Amino acid sequence: MTIQIPNSTSKQRSSRALKMIFARHETEIYVGIIVVITLFVLILAPLLAVFLQAFAPHQQNAANGSTWFSDLFGIFERPLWRQSLFNSLQLSLFAAVIGGFIGTSLAILRYRIHFALSQLMDASAWLVLILPSFVIAQGWILFSSRAGIANQWLGLSFIPDMVFNPVGLAVVMSLKAFPLAYLAVSSGLRWRMEDLTNAARLSGASAGRVLWSVDLPLLLPAILSGCVLIFIDVIGDFGLPAALATTYRFPTLTYAIYVAINQSPIRFDLAGILAFYVTAILLFAVWLYFLILRRSRFDFLTARAKSALPKKSDKAFWANLYSGIILILAVGIPLGASLLISVSETMPGAQTDFALTLQHYRTILSDGNRFIDAFINSAIIAAWAACGSAVVAFFAAYVLTFSNFKLNRLIDLTCTLSLAVPGVVLGIGYIFIWNSPLFESLGLHLYGSPVLLGLAGAAGAIPVTIRILLGAFAQLPQNMLSAAALNGASFSRRVITIALPVVATALISATLAGFGSALFDLAINTILRPPRLSVLPVYVNRAFEMGDFGSSTAATFMAGGIAVVIIRFVDKVANLILKQCYPQPSGKD
Template sequence: MNQRFLSVMTLALLVILVAFPLVFIVLQAVFPQFSAGQFSGAFSGVQSLLSEPQLPTMLGGTLQVGLGVALVSALIGFPLGVARGLFNLPLPRLWDLLFLIPFLTPPYIAALSWMLVLQTNGYLQQLVGTNLNDLLFSQTGIVLVMALNIFPVIYFAVSRSLLASGQRLARIAQVHGASAGRAFWHVTLPMLSPSLAAGMLLSFTLAIEEYGVPAALGSRAGVLMLTTDIEKKLADWPIDLSGASMLSVVLVTIALSAWWLQKKLTGNHDVTSITGKPTENMGASAGVFTWPMVLVMALVGGIAVVLPGASMALSGVLGTLSGGVTLGNLTANHYAALFSQQGDALAALGTSLSLALGAACITGVLGLLAAWLVVVQKIKGRGLLDALSLMPAALPGVVVGVGLILLWNRPFWPISPYNSWAILLLSYCCLLLPWPVRYVGSALRQLGGNLEPAARVHGASALQALRFIVLPLVSPAMLAAMLMVFAIASRELVTSLLLAPAGTQTVSVFIWRQFEQGSVGQGMAMATLTLLTGLILMLTALGIMQRSTRG
């Protein structure tokens, strides 16, 4: 096995995972009878799409929710990130941990938790006699629920950018007569603009591809989005593959347009501060503003983390919701039922953990190979390899699900993963591949270009250098990315709903079905266990990354 074989194998796997599903979506969109093996009526589906009466409403709802979430996430995450990165606040790691929890909480679980708090006869009304039902079930409510789940993306992007770059240039500006505000506006803010733009872009794409929150709140709020209609076209009889494909192309176009706009606005480059040697960034003193900043961060943490988290945990130990929040209504029966032999929870948990482990291993190895071939070997055609490996970052989960259905639900395949657990594994690998590619690629760039050539000079082959030199050095970043893939894959919802074969449940499908059946207690008990598992895994990943940085 040589480098050429690895290059061909890696490209082939990326084509199967990423390119083929996209190609089949486009073919189905162009040829409405493609699923029946016919190439007639090219582009006739466009007229059907344009004549769909709900299309303007769906487009408007998707764009309004996406832009609203990006803006609200920036309004929350940017000042908190600036406070964390610029100033020496008390308990800095506590704030990072607190704002990590919304990222680990699946949006659909957050939405269901807020429903239990704010709806009519919810926990808020039981405790204080009022409810926010009308606010929750509205477009504003959907935006707020999603933003409270997504804003950590901007918080961590901004705070980490500040912690990495330090305030050397801003202090130089102040030495030369600039006020603190002027130095921030003309020096610090331009340096933060790429991180802020990237965070807002990610917030927008996460919002427009979200299915769980619009499905849970949108039907009662009268808000339509592309994701929910795509799922409806695939779930309701008669199945409309052509319509689902057309809407998928529209959704991908919106996501890719957002990526293009972000690159255009930031000039397609990053702003960096280069110093002669690494320095530790010591935050400035906030003076009299220290405790007001702490109070604001605590308030946001209480609203975004404590309230939905308490709702989730409380619902898992209440005998009945109608029984109210009383000591007599507390029970451990929901947790006992999860692990009883009569329930499906153990099977769902085992399926999710197995699939997540498989996805983590496959994406870890494939991400390492892709990043190594692009960054270190600089092979011919590396631009295509890099694009295919990072393309899933702009692909909504529902689009990946549609593409895999169109690709593998074909009679001409002698062996097909469709209608088996393998189709779920393929979907997770496609969606989460960018995590290892980005982490390992970043680690490889930090190694410099001298170690592998030195090994080659002393007689090592490219594969020996990869195995004995590169892999040990990037393994912490690779393992951290694999842990994140494991945590996210173990609770992925939309592709699981679309692709799970009959008789197979994952954790996310189990929780969703429990709510549909009215078994809120068991659903929230499972959600609590899922969140704790994800938090432990993410903290492990962060610990590995920090040890790697110190090393």
């Protein structure tokens, strides 16, 4: 006799599993909605406010009979605006070409030839990339101006005319931005197909012909990425024009925006129109980049691809010489000039003999605590911005990686778009949003508050932090989270016990990277700083504008040194705590 056992237990398990799956997706949908709302407040709303300010009619327009259409195209009629637009485009295009060439050539040498300065080149590329542009620009001004080191101390009278012209400034900016191309092309050179190169050489092609007809076409996506990133970085840069304002008249769009909101009366409408042009140019550059890539296929790697290893060559001397010249121009001159001024008792052009001193460092430490207050204020704001950006980026990366949330493309697009938006434009958008009568009526008085600096700093750091975390989340198998959900683990339990241990190291790095970027953000701090709040980038830039070069450079090196110590200390402590919370397996059964 056969006894039929009811399968109600298996049905109950299946039903419970389905409920767990639905509950998991429901939670991720809620998290995705919160991420979208946060990104809208931090990034999308300010950008939309800039566009609306550029297109919406204004009371001033009605008074003088003009329209938003005439104001929008008035950039071609106003001499300063037209010159700013021309200067920005000229500077960015030249810097993209020059910086793209420098970065591409150095990357090819780095992964094709074994030479002594290759490791130093890697470290220097990251150093130049992290340094604020206004620090690099100030160093070049101290070296190249007519009252600078080159002309007064070294007798190189041709240097000022060679640097202070559109092409010379483009070279300076390309030396600041070339690491973007260097890193982009380096990523494309880590793997290579020897079959293609060998086939070309067997057909009689020389090494130069192989490089031109095989290697460079295959590297086109990486090369274009580097050039577009340099173009975006330069056209949205505020540090160079802010530093040049004391020495050389070279208006750009970003500096014209700053002038519009610092003149009397304040012209937010003009700032909105200029910010619209900056954003439109950046979006066009990104669109053109993707359009070019869609015209051809570049997926050439197969299972026969090999890791690229530099080989010994008789051209190592020329590789060392070329990379050494770039290192001197990109790092040695600007940082060396600033360091020399910071420890010099006399400025260039003085009639007294040169002498070393630490007086400038003593001065900034005993000037009524202004430097200390500025650094502490900036460090606190940067810390809040870094933590906020890390939290938002963590959950945004989680939703992008492990969910089918319908607005994932919007999240990804917003984080990518904010990478191309200059700090000046973002700051203007925050003024338009938080200075509006709507928030005043609701009692939200954030305009003129340090909180706004923290929000803007977090918005500026999100693109960097999310890219770091996306790479870490990609290493976590989704079936681990699915298995935990089927066994009844809640969303918070899965995040704390599975996701967080895997990406904890990347989360620490992302947070510290956000802290460093927010600490020295000149554009955001200049535009949104409350009148009575002293912050580090404004303190340094104002000392430079007033001609106190010794204090300005001393404050830069002092703040940079303290920041490095803080980052290293937090990194060590955080990793020790991480090891205590999530101990590694000993490897024994």
